[in-house]
Amino acid sequence: MTSVSASGPAPDEVSFLIIGAGFAGLGAAIKLRLAGHDDLVILERADDVGGTWRDNTYPGCRCDVQSNLYSYSFDPKPDWSETYPSQPELWAYLQRVVRKNDLGRHLRFGHEVTEARWDDRSRRWLVSTNRREFAARYLIAGVGALVEPSLPDIPGIGTFAGSIMHSARWDHDWQSAGRRVAVVGTGASAIQIVPSIQPRVEHLTVFQRTAPFVVPHTNHPVKPAVKTMYRLVPATQRISRTLVYCVREILAIGFTRNPKILKRAEVAWRRHMEKAVTDPIMRAQLTPTYDLGCKRVLPSNDFYPAIAKPNVSLVTEKIIEIRPDAVVTADGNAHPVDTVILATGFHVTDNPMLGKIRGKDGQTLADAFGTTYLGTVVPGFPNYFQLTGANTGLGHSSMLLMIESQLSYIVDGIAKAQAGGGKFEVRPEVAAAYNAELQRRLTRTVWSSGCSSWYLDSEGRNLTLWPGFTFEFRRRTREFRTSDFVLS
Numbered sequence: 001m002t003s004v005s006a007s008g009p010a011p012d013e014v015s016f017l018i019i020g021a022g023f024a025g026l027g028a029a030i031k032l033r034l035a036g037h038d039d040l041v042i043l044e045r046a047d048d049v050g051g052t053w054r055d056n057t058y059p060g061c062r063c064d065v066q067s068n069l070y071s072y073s074f075d076p077k078p079d080w081s082e083t084y085p086s087q088p089e090l091w092a093y094l095q096r097v098v099r100k101n102d103l104g105r106h107l108r109f110g111h112e113v114t115e116a117r118w119d120d121r122s123r124r125w126l127v128s129t130n131r132r133e134f135a136a137r138y139l140i141a142g143v144g145a146l147v148e149p150s151l152p153d154i155p156g157i158g159t160f161a162g163s164i165m166h167s168a169r170w171d172h173d174w175q176s177a178g179r180r181v182a183v184v185g186t187g188a189s190a191i192q193i194v195p196s197i198q199p200r201v202e203h204l205t206v207f208q209r210t211a212p213f214v215v216p217h218t219n220h221p222v223k224p225a226v227k228t229m230y231r232l233v234p235a236t237q238r239i240s241r242t243l244v245y246c247v248r249e250i251l252a253i254g255f256t257r258n259p260k261i262l263k264r265a266e267v268a269w270r271r272h273m274e275k276a277v278t279d280p281i282m283r284a285q286l287t288p289t290y291d292l293g294c295k296r297v298l299p300s301n302d303f304y305p306a307i308a309k310p311n312v313s314l315v316t317e318k319i320i321e322i323r324p325d326a327v328v329t330a331d332g333n334a335h336p337v338d339t340v341i342l343a344t345g346f347h348v349t350d351n352p353m354l355g356k357i358r359g360k361d362g363q364t365l366a367d368a369f370g371t372t373y374l375g376t377v378v379p380g381f382p383n384y385f386q387l388t389g390a391n392t393g394l395g396h397s398s399m400l401l402m403i404e405s406q407l408s409y410i411v412d413g414i415a416k417a418q419a420g421g422g423k424f425e426v427r428p429e430v431a432a433a434y435n436a437e438l439q440r441r442l443t444r445t446v447w448s449s450g451c452s453s454w455y456l457d458s459e460g461r462n463l464t465l466w467p468g469f470t471f472e473f474r475r476r477t478r479e480f481r482t483s484d485f486v487l488s
């Protein structure tokens with residue numbers, strides 16, 4: 001038996017160790033079980049499944065992709081209540097998936113992975129959690145990309161005397177009625193929070209660094225007859241999914257090949273914004289100064305109407321300080337507030353988890369992230385799979401398309417690795433050629449057109465997004481090509 005630490009009890013030995021119980025980790029467990037692998041454990045630091053859809057419980061939280069596409073293709077839900085799923089419904093969907101697939105016996109809640117390293121001698125991943133040690137032949141990280149809240153480093157933030165919370169750590173004891181609230185940020189979460197709390201708060205001050213493009217939303221309730229049709233004739237829901245899929249793939253042309261196509265969407269955006277906002281100063285503040293698509297395009301019908309309400313102020317000056325009872329901006333104004341909501345996003349390219357996974361030479365995944373092949377395997381990290389890894393993010397469609405492609409690659413890879421001796425490692429030159437191609441293509445995309453966004457790392461490299469159609473990613477991950485790997 002392998003020993004993780006020099007002393008202490010022997011680790012729990014398992015064939016497959018999955019970190020994370022979100023869409024990715026749970027999907028991996030389901031697919032491994034279907035392939036006949038039952039000796040698997042899912043480590044989850046929280047006390048429930050759900051990942052994103054467990055953590056983001058802020059008012060108004062909703063997926064930007066249609067329910068029929070933002071769900072596992074192998075586990076459709078015929079009775080989605082709305083065409084775009086809300087957070088509670090998505091969380092309940094994942095809990096049901098767990099029960100249906102009997103994943104409960106594989107789940108270990110309250111296990112935060114603090115370190116994982118490859119031990120070449122035992123050909124095992126040695127993984128420490130806050131509770132115990134594990135040794136595994138294969139490690140599958142489904143730790144999420146948008147999971148570690150990013151808190152702004154504003155002078156004085158620690159002195160704030162009122163309520164302060166990040167959008168992904170919502171305090172449900174907090175009541176919005178009669179409050180003077182600051183919302184910091186105007187990204188995907190903020191544009192959902194603002195209209196949800198605006199009618200009840202006394203005053204809302206929205207601090208905007210960069211104006212987003214907010215476009216019309218088409219969410220609506222699913223009619224009972226449609227639900228019945230999906231239940232009785234499942235093929236109709238598959239057709240609906242395919243239609244949504246095709247329309248969204250067309251968007252990829254604009255994002256990755258010909259950003260000029262997106263110019264037309266700017267016309268729709270302007271109409272949408274100017275219909276709700278009549279004040280010319282506010283219109284100017286809400287007008288982005290970059291190309292549509294460079295930052296995430298956000299759908300909402302009620303953000304602009306909410307921001308134009310008399311109890312809302314839009315502030316575009318930089319925040320320079322937080323005092324016990326106010327947010328101070330660069331123009332010297334102190335904005336009195338009793339609540340600060342930080343809708344400031346996540347540590348994406350600097351996710352601290354990347355520093356806790358070490359390959360065969362002790363290098364961390366943070367060092368090697370840019371060398372990931374197909375967003376899934378990494379040179380120097382034998383028997384390791386990363387879900388939603390480098391360059392698997394999408395600006396136009398459902399992340400589940402990427403996750404499911406990765407899952408079939410993993411299942412194929414495990415079968416081939418086992419046939420080839422049990423150990424695999426991607427060839428560095430294969431990964432290098434792949435990443436050079438990706439970075440070359442990314443320079444032609446709208447994401448490289450000059451805005452600053454969370455898609456780019458501190459050096460301006462885009463290690464976040466996939467620069468093409470999702471069917472291209474599906475094709476490239478269809479087969480785990482043994483010639484790309486050293487098997488032993």
Ligand SMILES: Cc1cc2nc3c(=O)[nH]c(=O)nc-3n(C[C@H](O)[C@H](O)[C@H](O)COP(=O)(O)OP(=O)(O)OC[C@H]3O[C@@H](n4cnc5c(N)ncnc54)[C@H](O)[C@@H]3O)c2cc1C
Pocket residue numbers: 019020021022023024025043044045046049050051052053056061062063064065070111112113114142143144145146147188189353387388397398399400
């Ligand atoms: C507010 C919000 C809205 C979004 N909207 C969309 C959308 O409209 N469309 C879309 O395609 N995508 C959207 N996303 C992206 C979304 O994260 C992915 O679609 C998908 O849910 C990712 O699943 P995952 O399993 O990879 O990660 P997650 O759902 O983040 O799950 C990761 C899990 O790993 C666990 N974990 C992390 N570190 C450790 C550790 N050290 N030890 C143990 N467990 C750990 C976490 O607790 C978590 O449960 C959104 C994300 C956010 C935050």
